[in-house]
Structure formats: structure tokens, C-alpha cells
Amino acid sequence: MTSKTDGVYDRTPLIAGNWKMHMDHFQAVSLVQKLSWTLTDHDHDFDNVQVAVFPPFTDLRSVQTLILADKLELTYGAQDLSQFDSGAYTGDISGDFLKKLGCTYVLVGHSERRNIHQESDDVVAAKLQAALRHDLAPILCVGEGLDIRQAGEHVSFTLQQLRAALQGIDASVVANLVLAYEPVWAIGTGEVAGPADAQEMAAAIRQELAELYDIDTAQAIRVLYGGSVKADNVAAIMRERDIDGVLVGGASLDAEEFANIVRFEHHLVTD
Numbered sequence: 105m106t107s108k109t110d111g112v113y114d115r116t117p118l119i120a121g122n123w124k125m126h127m128d129h130f131q132a133v134s135l136v137q138k139l140s141w142t143l144t145d146h147d148h149d150f151d152n153v154q155v156a157v158f159p160p161f162t163d164l165r166s167v168q169t170l171i172l173a174d175k176l177e178l179t180y181g182a183q184d185l186s187q188f189d190s191g192a193y194t195g196d197i198s199g200d201f202l203k204k205l206g207c208t209y210v211l212v213g214h215s216e217r218r219n220i221h222q223e224s225d226d227v228v229a230a231k232l233q234a235a236l237r238h239d240l241a242p243i244l245c246v247g248e249g250l251d252i253r254q255a256g257e258h259v260s261f262t263l264q265q266l267r268a269a270l271q272g273i274d275a276s277v278v279a280n281l282v283l284a285y286e287p288v289w290a291i292g293t294g295e296v297a298g299p300a301d302a303q304e305m306a307a308a309i310r311q312e313l314a315e316l317y318d319i320d321t322a323q324a325i326r327v328l329y330g331g332s333v334k335a336d337n338v339a340a341i342m343r344e345r346d347i348d349g350v351l352v353g354g355a356s357l358d359a360e361e362f363a364n365i366v367r368f369e370h371h372l373v374t375d
């Protein structure tokens with residue numbers, strides 16, 4: 105969500121927790137309840153910093169029911185979707201089904217999908233189109249591996265992934281997109297790209313969006329960083345001007361830790 109006042113863009117931060125293949129639907133309910141209680145105890149303002157969780161598909165109905173019943177301000181999304189809307193695609197999940205489960209967001213092109221499931225740039229592009237077709241806000245993940253980083257080709261590689269995914273995406277819908285820069289070498293490893301590295305890539309992404317679309321579109325789109333984010337490093341990352349949030353893996357499975365990441369502004373004041 106972005107507003108513009110007197111030429112200044114105000115992008116609402118988004119803190120997203122990707123649970124990956126952790127938490128069954130019983131554990132999901134307990135984690136969402138605990139997260140919500142913790143944030144409520146701290147008077148968290150969800151309009152100021154948005155919070156989204158990404159449980160496994162099998163948890164989504166339970167999470168939806170809890171959020172609706174208790175009128176929680178958390179949002180949620182899925183970790184993947186099919187590029188197809190329906191048909192003989194065993195094991196796949198349609199964006200239509202996710203929309204009916206109340207998902208706001210869907211991750212597209214996460215490196216674990218690209219690397220473990222061999223999702224090509226063309227498949228990622230088709231999934232992005234499917235998400236937009238079903239009125240889901242895609243969080244498009246891009247980022248380089250260690251060999252590419254060491255060769256100094258991380259910016260060109262990541263921008264190429266971005267261009268490939270955005271082929272055929274019209275300016276009228278692209279503002280619904282969220283981008284996540286996740287250097288693969290920093291995922292689940294404890295290695296965090298430095299805030300300056302995250303900023304370098306976020307600025308390059310915004311510049312590329314300005315060239316593909318226009319300045320207003322580029323400034324409206326939120327860019328997240330992901331890779332070993334924790335409560336003790338989030339504030340430094342969030343200080344960077346082109347970073348609008350974080351996509352958190354492991355640390356989102358602990359309600360206290362994730363709530364502390366959500367409350368990064370508190371660390372900004374007290375650091």
C-alpha cells in the first residue's frame with residue numbers, strides 16, 4: 105500500500121513470515137493466536153506496519169477461520185500457486201482456490217521453488233500472471249546464488265530474473281506487485297546480506313521498474329529483503345531507504361521473535 109503526498113512516497117512496511125513446510129493446521133492456529141496476542145499486548149498498529157503469514161496450503165482454511173472469527177488484523181497468503189486455473193494438474197493449487205480462502209498475497213518464484221522444483225523464468229512469469237488474474241497480490245522473489253555474487257554479477261542476474269517475470273505484465277496491474285530480494289546464499293544460513301547490499305539491489309530493482317514502467321510505478325512498489333532476518337538485524341535493514349519490509353523464514357516460526365521483527369520501529373528508536 106502506497107500513498108503520495110507532495111511528491112513524497114509513503115510505502116507501508118510489510119513484514120511477511122514464510123513458514124515453508126513447517127506447522128500443521130493445529131500448530132498454525134496456535135502460532136497465529138500467539139502472534140496476535142503478542143502484537144496486541146504491544147498495541148501494534150497494523151495500518152502502520154502490515155503483517156502477513158504464509159502457512160502451508162493445508163493450514164489456510166484454519167488460519168482463515170481464526171482470523172475471521174477473532175477479527176484479527178493479520179493478513180495471510182500462500183507459498184505458491186499453479187500457473188493454471190483448473191484442470192488435470194495433480195497436486196497443483198489454483199489461484200482461484202486461494203482467493204476463495206481469503207488469501208491477500210501469494211509468493212511467486214521463491215528460490216526453493218526455482219531450485220528444488222526447477223521452476224523456470226517462464227513458469228514464474230506464468231504464475232505471476234495467474235496471481236494477478238485471481239486478484240492476489242504476488243510477492244515475486246528474485247535473487248542470486250553465491251557463485252553469481254562472487255563473480256560480481258548479482259545485479260545483472262537479479263534484474264534479468266525480474267525482467268523475465270514481468271514480461272507481458274501491464275502497468276495497470278503491476279502496482280499490486282510486491283518484490284522480495286532474497287540472495288540465495290543468505291537463506292537459512294545465518295549469513296545476512298549487509299544493509300548496504302540489500303539497499304544496492306532494492307535501488308537497482310526500483311531503477312529497472314522505472315525503466316520498464318514509469319517513476320510513479322517504481323516508487324509505489326514495495327521491495328522486501330529476505331535472508332536470515334532476525335529481531336536483532338531487522339532494524340538496520342529497515343533503515344535503508346528502498347527497503348519496505350522483510351520476508352522472514354525460520355524466525356517467523358517463533359511468535360515472540362517474529363513479533364519483535366514486526367516491531368522493528370521500536371528497535372530503530374532504542375538502537
Ligand SMILES: O=C[C@H](O)COP(=O)(O)O
Binds near residue numbers: 122332354
Ligand atoms: O522466504 C523466506 C526466506 O527464504 C528467508 O528464509 P530465512 O529467514 O530462514 O533465511
